[in-house]
Amino acid sequence: MENREIKHPFWADEEKTKIIxxxxxxxxxxxxxxxxDTDEGNPDWAEIIETFGxxxxxxxxxxxxxxxxxxxxxxxxxxxxxxxTDEAGILFAAKLDAFExxxxxxxxxxxxxxxxxxxxxxxxxxVLTSILVMKEMDNGETKKTK
Amino acid sequence: MEKLRKxxxxxxxxxxxxxxFLSGAKYSAISxxxxxxxxxxxxxxxxxxxxxxxxDIFDNVIFEDVPxxxxxxxxxxxxxxxxxTVYLDADTEIQHEDICLLFDQFKNDADIMITKxxxxxxxxxxxxxxxxxxxxxxxxxKKNDRTMQFMEEWYDRYLKQDSGEWQWDTELYPEKLRPxxxxxxxxxxxxxxxxxxxxxxxxxxxxxxxxxxxxxxTDKPIVVYHHTIRI
Numbered sequence: 001m002e003n004r005e006i007k008h009p010f011w012a013d014e015e016k017t018k019i020i021x022x023x024x025x026x027x028x029x030x031x032x033x034x035x036x037d038t039d040e041g042n043p044d045w046a047e048i049i050e051t052f053g054x055x056x057x058x059x060x061x062x063x064x065x066x067x068x069x070x071x072x073x074x075x076x077x078x079x080x081x082x083x084x085t086d087e088a089g090i091l092f093a094a095k096l097d098a099f100e101x102x103x104x105x106x107x108x109x110x111x112x113x114x115x116x117x118x119x120x121x122x123x124x125x126x127v128l129t130s131i132l133v134m135k136e137m138d139n140g141e142t143k144k145t146k
Numbered sequence: 147m148e149k150l151r152k153x154x155x156x157x158x159x160x161x162x163x164x165x166x167f168l169s170g171a172k173y174s175a176i177s178x179x180x181x182x183x184x185x186x187x188x189x190x191x192x193x194x195x196x197x198x199x200x201x202d203i204f205d206n207v208i209f210e211d212v213p214x215x216x217x218x219x220x221x222x223x224x225x226x227x228x229x230x231t232v233y234l235d236a237d238t239e240i241q242h243e244d245i246c247l248l249f250d251q252f253k254n255d256a257d258i259m260i261t262k263x264x265x266x267x268x269x270x271x272x273x274x275x276x277x278x279x280x281x282x283x284x285x286x287x288k289k290n291d292r293t294m295q296f297m298e299e300w301y302d303r304y305l306k307q308d309s310g311e312w313q314w315d316t317e318l319y320p321e322k323l324r325p326x327x328x329x330x331x332x333x334x335x336x337x338x339x340x341x342x343x344x345x346x347x348x349x350x351x352x353x354x355x356x357x358x359x360x361x362x363x364t365d366k367p368i369v370v371y372h373h374t375i376r377i
Contacts, residue, residue, distance in 0.1 A: 092237075097169075
């Protein structure tokens with residue numbers, strides 16, 4: 001027997017012909033191993049089956065699958081949140097830029113400004129900002145010609 | 147005839163370190179003026195960013211000695227020109243006329259009126275040693291000696307926190323609290339003699355509606371919407 005302990009075995013396939021496990025050596029080294037039985041008989045395979053039993057490996061496989069599912073769900077949620085935050089950040093940055101435009105900044109048209117602030121996407125910000133700028137420029141021209 | 151003293155109320159923004167915070171403060175202040183044209187607004191920012199157009203939005207721009215660090219906000223709080231100040235983060239937006247009522251919300255001789263953190267919305271709020279309850283993005287405070295001392299301590303302690311000079315029991319208070327000024331605030335309020343009297347604003351969500359809040363947090367119109375995103 002080697003100076004190592006086998007831990008956390010689980011089935012790597014539905015046919016239960018392959019086991020993934022960890023070999024923990026006395027030196028502290030940990031190796032992940034994929035173990036299959038052979039025609040001659042694989043002593044590692046035999047040791048795992050003897051130590052944990054088929055039912056034991058079934059249970060740890062189920063536990064591993066649940067953990068992986070949880071990790072994947074968390075990763076997906078984090079990715080989704082990051083994408084949403086990035087999109088919201090881009091939209092908000094566009095609104096900040098819109099309000100850096102002199103005509104928008106100085107406009108007294110509270111309704112249009114509120115609409116720009118509430119715009120739900122980049123295109124809406126662009127269109128509403130263009131309308132307000134044109135309106136303010138037009139007002140400016142009207143005032144000049146009066 | 148004795149001249150009656152006009153209540154000296156105003157709003158305070160701070161923008162430093164990254165120019166996007168200045169854009170944010172301008173954006174927020176324009177929305178404030180839309181809903182409260184008579185609002186007095188002071189901006190604390192760094193000298194290099196001061197341009198004439200800022201005076202179209204802000205009545206008062208303070209730049210002398212303003213530190214160019216991420217918590218210039220805390221430096222500014224004790225230097226407010228107002229007797230009663232509403233502090234607003236640069237990523238807020240005013241959405242309702244009721245903003246002018248914020249100064250009248252003081253109760254029970256409070257020094258500061260603030261809103262509550264929703265644990266479902268914050269990244270960090272609960273830890274072994276306690277839990278953060280107060281959201282420091284929008285609040286109203288009075289200029290009195292103890293509140294000004296509190297604000298000075300808030301800034302001084304934050305600098306020590308940020309530099310690592312202030313170390314704490316990380317079993318009780320996780321290290322991940324280090325970047326947050328809400329943590330500094332919590333510590334001063336709960337663990338020091340600098341604590342000031344705090345009350346929560348009624349129907350607080352409408353005064354600081356964080357973008358991740360559930361819609362049912364308030365059934366009245368939102369007054370201050372808080373984007374809390376990387377601007």
